[in-house]
Amino acid sequence: MSQSMKRVTRATNASTHPGQIVLDAQPKCRMKAARAEDDRRLQEAQEAKEAEAVAGLTRLAALEMDMEVAQTQAQMNKPKAVKPRP
Secondary structure (H helix, E strand, C coil): CCCCCCCCCCHHHCCCCCCHHHHHHCCCCCCHHHHHHHHHHHHHHHHHHHHHHHHHHHHHHHHHHHHHHHHHHHHHCCCCCCCCCC
């Protein structure tokens, strides 16, 4: 490094504590009630998502059954081919 270049601390780092990064990375302590509330909310969200998935699958199954019934009826009601006479 040359003599003319000085080390300059950025203004944002001038007054910060060197270990602040470590302190910010530590998880915050929560009360037992707060943890229980968060767990309850997560459980409710997961149950709602599963209920939506089940409802979608039942709706899809009903559509497939309707399509199958319509297809079999179309095959049974198919008019017979007429052979043209020469």
